Amino acid sequence: MEKKLIIKGHDKNPFVKFWNWGWGIYYKNPEIWNYLIVGLLTTVVSLVTYFIATRTILNPEKELELQIANIISWIFAVAFAYVTNRIFVFKSKNKNIFGELSKFIGSRIASLIMDMLIMLVIVSIMGLSDIVGKVFSQIVVTIANYILSKLLVFTKKESR
Secondary structure, three states: OOOOOOOOOOOOOHHHHHHHHHHHHHHHOHHHHHHHHHHHHHHHHHHHHHHHHHHHOOOOOOHHHHHHHHHHHHHHHHHHHHHHHHHHHOOOOOOOHHHHHHHHHHHHHHHHHHHHHHHHHHHHHOOOOHHHHHHHHHHHHHHHHHHHHHHHHOOHHHOO
16 A cells, blocks of 8 residues: 555644654554454444344343344444455455355354353343443454454455
């Protein structure tokens, strides 16, 4: 990736210094920064879907409905995450999209189970707010998803 967004000259201007500093950090590891951006957007998709479900048709105080809302939010988030990770983060050229998608869904099922267990412990066992549980769970799951995506799904050796 070219460093087109760095501004040359004007080194005394504090805005330009801050701008160049920010882009300098980004260019050191753009994949991680792109993943964080996509992960944040995926989290927004997940949270919005979850909160719409639990504030309209499902009751998060009922354990089964809590998990149904969690699964609905997961489905929307996974669909969004696959497309954005493939295009913007890992820039996959893998022609075997079905195989790649299968691995992606498999890794996300693992993180869904993690998400459901975290929600069960925080909300149903500890009695804390479902909002606290969902936000904490999203942080843990985002980190796990990056590791799984990097190591198992979007590997460079399979891009033939």
